[in-house]
Amino acid sequence: MHxxxxxxxxxxxxxxxxxxxxxxxSQPGMADPHQLFDDTSSAHSRGYGAxxxxxxxxxxxxxxxxxxxxxxxxxxxxxxxxxxxxxxQGKELVDKNIDRFIPVSKLKYYFAVDTVYVGKxxxxxxxxYLHQDWEVQYQQDTPVAPRFDVNAPDxxxxxxxxxxxxxxxxxxxxxxxxxxxxxxxxxxxxxxxxSSALAWLTVEVLAIxxxxxxxTVNTDLTTIDLVAFLGYKYVGMxxxxxxxxxxxxxxxxxxxGWCCMSIFVFMIRTLRLKILSEAAAEGVPVRGARNQxxxxxxxxxxxxxxxxxxxxxxxxxx
Amino acid sequence: MxxxxxxxxxxxxxxxxxxxxxxxxxxxxxIGWGTDQGIGGFGEEPGIKSQLMNLIRSVRxxxxxxxxxxxxxxxxxxxxxG
Numbered sequence: 576m577h578x579x580x581x582x583x584x585x586x587x588x589x590x591x592x593x594x595x596x597x598x599x600x601s602q603p604g605m606a607d608p609h610q611l612f613d614d615t616s617s618a619h620s621r622g623y624g625a626x627x628x629x630x631x632x633x634x635x636x637x638x639x640x641x642x643x644x645x646x647x648x649x650x651x652x653x654x655x656x657x658x659x660x661x662x663x664q665g666k667e668l669v670d671k672n673i674d675r676f677i678p679v680s681k682l683k684y685y686f687a688v689d690t691v692y693v694g695k696x697x698x699x700x701x702x703x704y705l706h707q708d709w710e711v712q713y714q715q716d717t718p719v720a721p722r723f724d725v726n727a728p729d730x731x732x733x734x735x736x737x738x739x740x741x742x743x744x745x746x747x748x749x750x751x752x753x754x755x756x757x758x759x760x761x762x763x764x765x766x767x768x769x770s771s772a773l774a775w776l777t778v779e780v781l782a783i784x785x786x787x788x789x790x791t792v793n794t795d796l797t798t799i800d801l802v803a804f805l806g807y808k809y810v811g812m813x814x815x816x817x818x819x820x821x822x823x824x825x826x827x828x829x830x831x832g833w834c835c836m837s838i839f840v841f842m843i844r845t846l847r848l849k850i851l852s853e854a855a856a857e858g859v860p861v862r863g864a865r866n867q868x869x870x871x872x873x874x875x876x877x878x879x880x881x882x883x884x885x886x887x888x889x890x891x892x893x
Numbered sequence: 894m895x896x897x898x899x900x901x902x903x904x905x906x907x908x909x910x911x912x913x914x915x916x917x918x919x920x921x922x923x924i925g926w927g928t929d930q931g932i933g934g935f936g937e938e939p940g941i942k943s944q945l946m947n948l949i950r951s952v953r954x955x956x957x958x959x960x961x962x963x964x965x966x967x968x969x970x971x972x973x974x975g
Contacts, residue, residue, distance in 0.1 A: 767897065774901045789944050 685736035685799060696738050700810050701834065703841040736799065739806020746772065746809045749816050753891040756820060772809075772887060779805050779883070783876055790868050796849045804845060808838050808880045812888050819892035827892045835881035842877035906963060912952045913960055921949070 673679060747769045754760040754768075780801055787794070811834025819827025915921055926946050 770898050771896045774896050774898050777898075777901060788948070789941050 682736070682799075685803065686740075688735050688737045692735070693738055693741075696735070697810060700738075700807055700841060701814075701837055703837055703844065736803050736806070739803050739809065742809035742813060743772065743776075743806055746813050746816075749813050750891055753816055753820055775883060775887065776802070776805060779879070786872055786875075790872055794849050800849075804842065805880075807841065808834075808884050811835065811838050812884050815884070816888050816891050819888075824892060827888075831885065831888070835884055838880045838884065839877050842880055843873055846873045846876060903967075906967060909952065909956055909960060910964070912949055913956055915949060915953070917953075921946075 747765060750768045751760060751765045754764055780798065783801060783805075784798070787796070811831070814834055815827055815831035818830040926942075926949070
């Protein structure tokens with residue numbers, strides 16, 4: 576019943592004048608289908624709606640057909656089919672080209688974590704003083720994803736983007752919470768905090784890349800690695816702000832001081848492997864202008880982290 | 894602390910403009926930073942100064958045309974929207 580009614584009503588609708596011709600015919604019968612519309616079940620009303628919808632396309636004010644009637648039109652069917660095919664084409668195009676701009680497969684390596692790894696990493700960020708082995712564990716010349724090697728007796732420090740990403744978002748939310756408890760919150764402030772922190776991150780990455788280029792360091796430190804390392808300080812910032820919310824300024828300064836020291840040590844130990852040459856990384860102080868310069872660079876990067884941690888959070892704790 | 898991405902873009906544009914206006918003959922040569930004065934031997938140690946000079950020269954060469962476009966767009970947008 577349904578398709579037959581559609582087939583009959585479908586073809587004339589594509590041209591304008593048959594619909595004009597149909598309206599006077601349906602005008603006398605307007606009252607009856609209208610009443611039947613309100614009273615009968617959806618099956619009946621859809622049948623009537625299909626027959627009346629062609630007349631209603633050109634004259635929307637004449638009757639009140641339910642919205643569902645439009646979905647049963649052949650034109651809307653075609654529109655839906657066209658839209659879905661367009662979406663499929665667009666998705667194909669995006670999938671083909673996304674790998675050129677964002678290395679998706681490489682990014683997946685950075686996000687392959689599990690909760691145990693995240694717990695260990697957080698513990699290491701807060702208390703890096705006892706950890707012995709800081710090398711990245713390799714497996715046939717490519718770094719091992721963190722998920723696979725949780726039970727190794729000597730720990731390792733692969734780089735993952737998951738803790739910094741989570742920490743960044745949590746920092747924005749905690750900042751909103753802190754502003755809210757001081758009655759200074761408004762929704763656009765949240766976006767402002769997020770973009771401000773992102774802008775500082777970008778400035779840091781660019782500054783470090785520039786200084787690495789100037790000192791001609793041949794490292795395997797990729798940009799994503801750098802972003803991940805710089806993102807670790809957000810963990811300390813979150814801890815500081817939360818403590819500041821709970822215990823006031825004393826708690827904030829205590830936790831912030833502790834996390835600053837930890838991030839300082841963590842950064843130095845991590846970057847020493849990447850930036851300095853192998854000989855210096857063993858702990859032997861090598862003379863030479865180049866290595867000294869690299870040591871200064873590592874120190875500067877590590878020292879900038881606590882400064883930024885303080886700068887980005889002190890206005891949140893009053 | 895309203896340090897938005899937009900102000901970052903503006904600051905970056907101004908910095909690149911500043912690098913691009915350093916004139917080779919009138920200025921850089923006079924302070925010994927010309928590009929033909931810096932290329933030392935083929936040792937492994939380029940040094941910071943020659944790296945900086947290379948950076949300045951490459952920025953000036955590469956960003957000349959895009960800077961024209963981006964500056965014009967920025968000027969028009971700032972005139973229209975303040």
